[in-house]
Amino acid sequence: MKLNLCQVDAFTSTLFKGNPAAVVPLEKWIDDALMQQLAMENNLAETVFFVPSEKEGADFDIRWFTPEVEINLCGHATLASAFVLYTQLGFTRPSIVFNSKSGLLTVEKNGFNYEMDFPSWKPERITDYPDGIAEILGVKEVVGAYKYRDLLIEVATEEEVLNAKPDFTALKKTGEMLILTAKGKSVDFVSRFFAPSAGIDEDPVTGSAHSQLIPFWSEKLDKKRMTAKQLSKRGGDLVCEQKSAERVMMGGECVFYMKGEFEI
Template identity: 60%
Template sequence: MKLTLYQIDAFTNHLFGGNPAAVIPLDQWISDSLMQRLAMENNLSETVFFVPAVGPDADYEIRWFTPESEVNLCGHATLASAFVLFHVMGYGYPAIRFQSKSGILTVTKNFDKISMDFPAWKPEPVTDWPAELVNGLGNITITSVHKHRDYLVEVADESMVQLCQPDFTILKRIGHKVILTAKGSKADFVSRFFAPSVGINEDPVTGSAHSQLIPYWAGKLGKKTMFARQLSKRGGELWCELGTDRVTIAGQCVFFMKGEIDL
């Protein structure tokens, strides 16, 4: 069996920036164990697979795997999948409906960007967060902790996010993904994302984290349209908007390579 693999840099307009995703289009699903082994072999934060949908409610079904486990939502690999469909595979319609473990995700081509309609996950305040969280984030001073899927940790300023030196052993022991965030200087807000519990110490740019970040910062800043930066070494840019119970996350992509997997 031969499979085509594309590697796309997502949430960036230049090569070697943003978050690289491995995209593997399929005619039909292969086994979960094989998808997990392929993700482990690719060793990127996410390997994404999609197949043509059977029913009328979606165009494709989509699944995402880290090197260690399947996840319920991934932004950069969804963006990369849409880029491959729009710009490589010749998908001719302006919108793609992906059926996922987080419901229908509609992705739209919009000039030089691709926009994703994602669930809005409003994080709630947490008072009993693990004491190890401070040490896990390099003895940082925490302003507040909220949570939906992931811990959302706010700190006082952008430099604290940029200079944070996490202890990934401690964060893995906590067992939850962690978003570190602050109000931005050249962006409305900035963030970093740590997920050693699923095999990713730091994710370069994390669309799914913005399902929490957008409603959180919209409430704090009193605005629905925002520009965000993720301050990993590779860096990334996201254009964000809060709707009623959904968020829109837009970004750019760059093609890196096409390969063939021989199984």
């Protein structure tokens, strides 16, 4: 069996920046275990698979795998999938609707930008979070802790986010996927994302984290339209909008890196 794949850098206009995703178009689903093995072999934050959908209102069904687990939502690989469909596979309609484990996800092409309609996951403040989390993250002080899917830790400055040096072994023991965030200087907010429990010490740019960051910062800054930067080594830039209590928009550019073929 031969399968095609493309590798795309998402949430960036510069090659070798943003978040790389392996995109594998399928005509029909292959075995779950095989998809997980392919994701492990690719060893990227996500390998994404999609097939033509039979669901009313959807164009494709989509699934995302880290090297260790299947996850329920991934922004950068969805962005990369839309980019591949438009630039490599001849898709021409103004928007693409993906059916996923997190519901329907719409991606619209707007010039060089791809804008995704995603669920809004507003995190709520918590007081019960792992002991010593500031020391585990290598930050001075926790301003606030919040939770939706992931643990969101707010710190005082952009510099603290940038200079954090997590102890990934200790963080993995907490079982948490963690968002570190602060108000930005040249952008509205900045973040980093750590998920050693899912096989990713640090994810370069994380769309699903922004499903939580956008409602968090929209309320905090009293703004609907915002800009964001993820301060990983590769870095990434996003435009964001709180569209309603239920939906957010996040968008950015993509850069094509390579295409190839699996032979299994």
